[in-house]
Every structure is written in structure tokens, then in C-alpha cells.
Amino acid sequence: MKFRTFLLFFCLVISSIIPAEEIRFLYNRNYYPFEFTNEQGKADGFVIDVLFALAREAAYEITFIPGNWKQREEDLYNGDGYFTTGFLNHSSHDSIITSKILFSLPFSLIYRSGISPHSLKDLDGRTPLFSSGDSSEQVLYTYLKPEKVIRTKSWSDAVKALDTGYGDFAIISRIQKDLIIGEYHEKLSVMEEFHLVLPYVIYTTRWDKEKLEKLNNSLSIIRASGEFDRITGKWFAEENPLITASGKKRSLLYLIPAAIACIILLTIYKKRKVRL
Template sequence: MKKSLVLMLVMLLSVGIVLAACGGKESSNSNSNASKLDQIKDRGKLVAGVKYDVNLFGLKDPKSGDVKGYDIDLMKALAKHIFGKDKKIDDILELKQVNSKTRMELVSSGDIDLASATATITEEREQTVDFGNVYFIAGQSLLVPKDSKIKSVDDLGKDTVVISVKGSTSEQNIKEAAPDAKVTLFDDYAQAFTALKSGKGDVLTTDNAILMGMHKQDPDYVLTGGLFTDEPYGMIFNQDDDEFREYVNDFLNDMKESGELAKIYKKWFGEEPPEDILKENTMLK
């Protein structure tokens, strides 16, 4: 009898463990199957990838630790849209630093919910991630010291060292526009600008809006050569997050219609946004 009772208890205990494991697995699966927006709401916080080294878009103040810029203000507005305007922004928004090389990887892996990080929409990139509607339009240009003889991409020859950033469209574009020039790459724009100022290159190339921020930091460096590309920016989404992407697109459309997007744009760039940005559902294709 004692052996039978012990055997029954062992069997019941084994069944309980199996059921508990199955229950835990089911709970985990149900969470993973929730939409991105539901996951964000359950978490109670939006996790957004932004740059910390691009003046006017996302720049970290070394003294206060605050990150400020156009992208940052848009992410703050999105977090308030999701959780309510009465919530404290630090409670509902977590900013994670990304750069041109890591932003798409971190979205694809699910480490961040989306990235708003000066990302140009391209068909090549759309093979691995999705983009939201256009929220900024830039064009590639050149930044040089005030006394530079470089006036356009036509002046970039075999003796010219051009500084750019890894993983950016600027790297590809400059190699096509000035195939004879030497291109030196850095991980982020802070490093690239420091390299230009320390004489490690003759010219720095990227989107004009980013270069404008550098010029504001140090007026001894100026933009030249006009624009030689079109660079429409879009927020980056995981390809499985169609519902969340459309939710953010609707949010952007509301911002455009209410005038809030224009207000934020003017705050950072000192002028009204171009009409193409304010059109509803502005997209690359």
C-alpha cells in the first residue's frame, strides 16, 4: 500500500509539473503573438532608437545627459499619443542610442520598437526592414573648412580624402559621385566631424540637414556644392509590424493636419517644412 501511494504521488507530481510547464509555454506564446502595439502597452513604455550624435535630430548634452532634437520630439509625441498626455515622458519613453550601422539590426532583432534616426528610405533597405511615411526630406552635400578650395563633388579627385559614416547611403553615393576620391569611414557623426576638424580628411559628406547641425556647432566649417541626391527620411519598423507601422503613419498624418509637425520642424530648423512633407501619406513609392 505504501509503495502504491508513493507511486501515485510521484505520478500526480509529474503531471502537475508537465501541466505547469505547458501553461507557462502557452502564456509565453500568447505574449509573443500579441501585436507590437499591444506589447508596448503591456510593457508600459515605448522603446525608440535614436541618434545621440546628430545636432538638430538627436544630440546628447554631455552635462545634463539629455538627448534633444527633431527625432526626439517626435518620439516624445508618439509616446504621449500611445499612453496619454498626462503621463510623465520618462515613465513612458525609453531612448536607445543607435547609429547608421546598428539602427536596422536593432529593429529587426526586436531590441527596439522602431527607430527614428535620420534613415533614408531606399528599396535596398526595404528588403530587410519597413519604413513609415516620409517625415523629413534631405539631400547629400559637402562640409569643408571655410578656406577650402573644394566647391563641389567635381573637385573630389584621387588626392582628396572624403570622410563619411559606415552603413549610410552617403558612403555609397559619394563613391558613385566621386569614384577617384579616397573614402575614410567612421562609426558615427561625432567621430566623423572630429576627424574632419583634426585634419584626417578634406571634406565630410552626408545629408545637408546633418551638416547644418555641424555648421551650427562650429561655424568655421561650411556647406558647399549644393545637393546632389534626394534623401527622404522614414522611421524604421520590423517587417512583421504592419499594424504598428500604420498606427504610427496615422499619428504622423494627425500631426501634419494639426500643425504640430510643422511646429516641431520650425523649432529645430528655423523654417516652415516643405509642402511635400506635409502631404498625407507621403511615401517613397
């Protein structure tokens, strides 16, 4: 009995001495409220909280390194053992792999007065505006190949510049659009025909496939435990702009009672029709 107690104590001591395996995440320092550098100079945001939860569940020590999308892309492709996040964009690099979808986000296209586009083709030759290094750059290059782009320090600066006639249009997430479109509603419009929903994932190289699989398992666990929903509620208390797997399941569950009721009513109607 004493030996078993000693062995258990010894294992606990050893496990506390051995440091947890580290994973390094390159994050966007200017993509509020998803991932950004706060006033204390630390990584913050909805995605950061989710990554902390995933790392904790997988027993990883997580380190965040600030940058923008272009910098992260280069570091990732160099194969330095980094992880990063971003919108799913099929890479030409065979070494890049992605996680399960963390969430999906709807996007809007806003344009200045003086142009009236009805489709993306109408924007050929036009100048887009977006925040330098912002993830919206990924969205832009997925659908358009502009000859010229204008970069600003932040997406809010991009919208202000667009309002003054500097540039023609911008692609921003729906939550960002809702934050600013009211302020600039007289000069800016939303292209109603533009519908785009992009999944947000974790990127890494195939050499870190095992670590990525552990993070995927952690994602399933924090969804099932409600931790993911708690983090979502923290950042999007009033209105949740995210499209998540759990949200889709709930929607389907809500449809089941309605479907059963329809079947019952249809059966009653047929029986009455036969009697008549």
C-alpha cells in the same frame, strides 16, 4: 443610472491599470539637433520630440535606446522588435519596412582646398570624413563606395580634421554646413553642383507593421493639428531647413492667387487685342 456610472468608473479604473503598449526606439546619440543624448543623459532633439508626439497620439509608451547607425542597423535586422529612424535607404532586407516621410533634408558636400571636384566621379579615390555612426554614413554609401574612410567622434570634429588637410571631403546636412562653413571658409569649399535631398523615415520590421501604421496615422494627426509645426518652431526658430509635406502644400496655395491673376490679365489682354 447608478449602474451606468459605476460601469463608466470601472472602465476608467481598468484602463488606468492596464499599462500602455511599449515601443522601443533606437536613436543616434550624436546627431544634433535632430537626435542626440543631452547633458542629462536623455534622448533629445527635433526627431525625439516628434516621436514622443507620435507615441502619445497612438497611446504607446516609448523607450529610447542610444547608439549609432551601425549598431541600430544590426539590432533592427536581428528582428528584436525595435524601431529606429534614418534617411531612406532602400534595404536589401525584405523584412524591413518604412513609415511615411517625416521630413526631407538637403545635404551639402564640402571639400578641402587643393582639390576641385565638379561631380561625384571626381571624388573617386578620395578619402571621405564623417562622424562615426552618423547618418551621413548612409548618404555616403548610397552614392559612393570609397576604399577608405576616416571616422571622427562628431561631425564638427570631421570638419576640423578636413580643415587641417586630414581627408578630402565630407557630406553633411545643410543645417550643419551653415553652422560651420563660415568659420572655415578660407580652407573649405562647397560643391555647388552637388544637390541631394533625402527623406527621413521610421524603420522597423514587417512584424511590427500594425504599430507602424498607427504611427503613420499619428503623423497625419499631428500635422493637421499644428503640433508638428510647433515642434519645428522650437528647434528651428530662425530658419527652417526642413522640407515637409505641409510646407509643399503651403507653397502650392500661394501659387493659386498668382495663377488666377495671370488668367484674368491674359483674358483682358485677349479682349483688347480683339477690339483693336
